[in-house]
Amino acid sequence: MPIETVPNNNMDDTRHMNTEDALRQLAQAFQEVGIRRSLDPLVECLTTLFSVDYAAIATVDGTRKQARTVACWARNAPAEPLCYPLSGTPCERVLNRTPCLYTSDVCERFPDDTLLTEMQVQGYYGEPMLAPTGELMGLMSLMHTRPLQLPDFAEEVMTLAAGQAGAELARQRADRQILWDSVTGLPNRRHFMTLLEQACDEARQANQPLSLLHLDIQRFKEINDLHGHEIGDRLLGACAERLQQAAEGEERVARLSGDEFSVLLPRHANGELSGAMRRYQAAMEKPIDIESRQFQMVVCIGAASFPYHAPNAQQLLQASGIALNHAKQARRHRRVFDDAMARALQRKEALQARLTRALRNQQLTLHFQPQVDLASGTLTGAEALCRWHDEEWGWVSPGEFIPLAEERGLINQLGHQVVRSACRQLKQWEAQERHFPGRLSINLSAQQLDNPQLTNQLLRLSNGILPRQLGFEITETALMRAPQQAIRITRELQGVGFSLAIDDFGTGYSSLNYLKRFAADTLKIDMTFVHDMLDSSHDRAIVSTIIAMARALGMKTVAEGVERREHVELLCELGCDQAQGFYYGRPTDADDFADRWL
Template sequence: MNPRKLQARIVAVYLGLLAIIQLTSYWFIEDTVDRNARDSISTELRTGERVFSRLLQQNTSSLEQATKVLAADYGFRSAISSADRETLQSALQNHGERINAGVAIYTNANFEVLASTATDPRPFGAAVQRYARQSLSGGTQANQVEVINGQPYQIVAVPVRAPLLIGWVGMGFPIGDALLKELRYLSELDSVLMLRSPRGEWTVSQGSFDPALWKPVVASWQNPVRTDADSLDPTLMVAGQEYSAHPVILPGAPGQPPVTALLMRSVDKALQPFAALKLTLFLLSLVGVAAFGVGGYVTARRITTPIRQLAGLARRLERGDYGAEVKVPSQDEIGDLAQSFEAMRQAIQAREGQIRRLAYEDALTELPNREQFRHDLRQAIERNQQEGQPCAVLLLDMDRFKHVNDVLGHRFGDEVLRAVAHRLRHEALDEECVLARLSGDEFAVLLPLTGVTQARDVAARVQQSFERPIRLDEHTVDLGAGIGIACCPDHGREADQLLSRAEVAMYAAKQQQAGTVVYHPGLDSTSEESLTLLSELRYAVDHNQLRLFLQPKVNLRTGQVIGAEALVRWEHPERGLVPPMRFIPFAEQTGFISTLTHWMLEQCAQAAAHLAAEGFPLKLSVNLSTRDLMDQDLPTRMEQLLATQRVPSNTLVLEITESAIMDDPQRALQTLGRLHAMGLRLSIDDFGTGYSSLAYLKRLPVDELKIDKSFVMNMESDLQDAKIVRSTIDLAHNLGLSVVAEGVENAKSWKLLSGLSCDEGQGYFIARPMPAAQFLHWVRHWQPPDTTDEWLSTEFAAMI
């Protein structure tokens, strides 16, 4: 059976589903059995712990009772009184054998051994002394043990009084093979007693295992296979068998090490009874696979036979034979499929021509699309290779088109694209040129028999065609374009390569605002970086990665917070906070600064409304770029924004640089006049660093000047800077303008500026820029500095 055939795949699906079900069931049963077995073992281990503790308690109780009987015996007391060591020794020997004690010992009140059944009584005497002291001070711990000569013992000591304390009788019961065998008999658990040396080495003193396995048990205890997360019981591998273990800590006397009793249960033996069940399940799975295989094969044949008939008819349609009627005698879904084949046969021929046209033509402008342009470009390249005829590609992308779409809507944008296509075709290009729309507002021009010089001339005509605004539906649209040029064979001999390099040059033209750029190898790396940055910047605006920061402004005379300058920060998910100097100049070059400005104005209006609602009607300043000033629609958008956010117009202060105004003073004056008429406050930013004319400054409808921080930061140590600042303040006040000093870095600057009658200040001495969410808290807790004790040198003091 061919595995690629539908019939084989249907059978495979049947068998695969069964296999999945069976494997899942087998896994579930295996997991359940294993988990239940381990839970049962865990229960057994804890039961074994209780049995082990009970055995130890019984031994302790027997020892205490027997020791008390001996201590109270009249003959034993008489032997003590007469200092008859032989009688004491005999009594200890007989009594110890009667209760199976490992050692019996008698000491005087000073714990000097007078009689003992042990060969070396000294360690036992010390153990009796420790036990006696514990008994006198509050009692011993449960199941307390003493390790003597590598053997764990249970020790009991009873005082002998006549009536005062005259001595101590001690008994020791070895915890050894007999106790572990009894534990195994009662609980079926294996066990070992482990001791740990001062150097951290583990040894086994007794165990129910074969002594040959004691070292493997210790090794596995130190490196268990795994540890249960709930009970912390380890799993050990000993001689190839898996054991669940449970440690029972037998505390030692004060200053003595504890003994670890490790109770163990074989996991393999616990799982052995379930082996027959697993075999039965495996045999049932084999029977199920066979039954499903036969059923799947029969079902698959009934489905695939009519499908093979339809496949034959489809091959006839593929060869262009549309005359054969599609007939399959079936009333089920296969019959419905056959009717659909017939409807398709009737429609294919009619649609084929339309599909060919749509595949190679842009529906909006009726120009060739990207695929057709690539085809024409490949043909031009082939002519170059065969006949040596050069060709060139112009790629152009319109400036400000996105703004047109955003403001006037996509329908109007489509009309603009049609108008651009008509203007390029009939005014800028010759008949032999191929004009195509590649995507969005991106157009391409193929210039056959054209080198770099002629391509530049064509690009100049295209740029000239954009100098006249486009008028549609009573709207005037002022567009521009960045054009990239790549030539064959100078810049490449493949269609995709030429298009790519023309695109690189085009983006370089837009970034540099150069109008037209011819490709050269040095553009590649920077262009790729710019494309990435522009894409990420668009994404940042659309996905809330930009953050509004505010730097406070205060009244230098009263110390009151009166506003803040708004700044933007880009919180990139991978790069962190991107410095403004990394993306603001780039946004200005590419025209994206208008989008950033619009975002800033919206955020500031919202922040101002929030601050006013909290009882702080402060003014917020926003920087405008050259492109913003040249945008004649800016006043309209500002009016809409103020109405939407319901904030007074004097809440916002628009800061413009001198250079931005002087790029096109007349156009800037028109925009500023409209903004000022709306009640918006206007400020000249970085005053003193540009090249503005005082004549223009007198005509500008501005409300304040901002002294550049390069003068302010050094004014308390540089007398010339201080004089420039004083002159600027006097000039501004004579023109009726308020003055803001940037770069207030210390208390001396504050005092000097206040003495020079500067109105406002901002700088790191007051506060660094902070996230807008923290600004309200800062305002509520702001305290003006006390500059009374700030000393100014004679020259500076004389200025104020």
């Protein structure tokens, strides 16, 4: 749109000012902008240079339907930021990257612009603001309640001012991207660590306490996968808003990463943390509504205090993170850091290092527990169980190192070694002319089932052993983690000749529909039911039901945890096929097992 103009009669305040003076004042204003990191000095300078009632700098949203002032000077004083629609305004025309000048009657030209009417504006001058890259950042405008009379230097000064303001806004946006989270508008990890370090320094100098909350939104990844990242981002934004509303005084909320947030609590001592944690959990109790869906969020919180738990910012964040890991296992989902947590983590780290070395040096061994026919008492097979004797720590419980291997990504390597060792032992017994009846059972982890090439991998690892000599045990819970994949893999295992047992049956949540589709030939009854069935009619009924269900499906049953003669008698009465437990023998090394059973 061409610029509309009228003859320029300089106003009294600017008629003696030349271009050089105007540019000097503009330069001083930009120097102040750099110091204050605010564009207010610029709009104040423009109202002085052009003797107008209003000067504003506004940015626009991505749709270009709304503008928001980031600096505004109104009648010799700064004005609060405001948002306004662009449709039907002179500002809308400026966004076509063309300066726009209306010296008078602007309200009559734009009757839908209620804001201009309220301000009683007659004259308007707008200049587009561009980043150094050419990207449109927003607009700069002058407004006056009388006809607008501009000095000769107006166009040069406004063009220069708009260019400098556009560059400053681009720089501020780049700073926001570096320091602020784009989804929630909260400080990001980088920014928060600076705030935390400053807070620790101030707390140290003032000899005051400082606390930190580390929060995790449970099930967020599941929601993201199920509903998409757009819903996930909106949900994160809603969570951030709830947390900010819960903040009191000088408390600062930040987003650290993914579904993790942190809250800085100045002057909060260790003993005051319980109340703060409950307050932030309470803020998330009400369901969050997004597009007719309700999301019930659960927040786990770990807490730590400076200087009681950590001497600096980095270690304080680490301590709160350790407490968060324990909070995820706690009934109330909140925990305060203590030294025992640190010792447990140190042991876990040391254990991982030693386990990695043991795997590399093939220092893990196998023990074997017999599986016996209940009717005849003869050996029908055995279960191969991984054992680890560390040269410094002694025997390490499988209940400790196997979950650690799963958590730290070592379980596949461990599983491969177990299969190789089991096959090597079968060959050794055969070479010693010790006949091993039935099958040798090996446990598979849930993570191994994630490998679509598992069957081919097991065939390579067991090269030289007939598949019918091996059985694989998979827990009911592992099968139900991804049932469709499990159905395919179990059928592949059965197809090449391996046998398959569903371990710990009765503790998971498999349906009969899935059970009949898994290509398993054996159900292993969990030891908790077997152990208590002599005293509990409820457990006895469960064992009886599992045996009857297996028989109906053409499957065998193996009872685990058989420790007494009375267990054997009752299991025989109920029709169970096989048993495994201390009554027949504890897990033992290959030589002892062979001497006793082969």
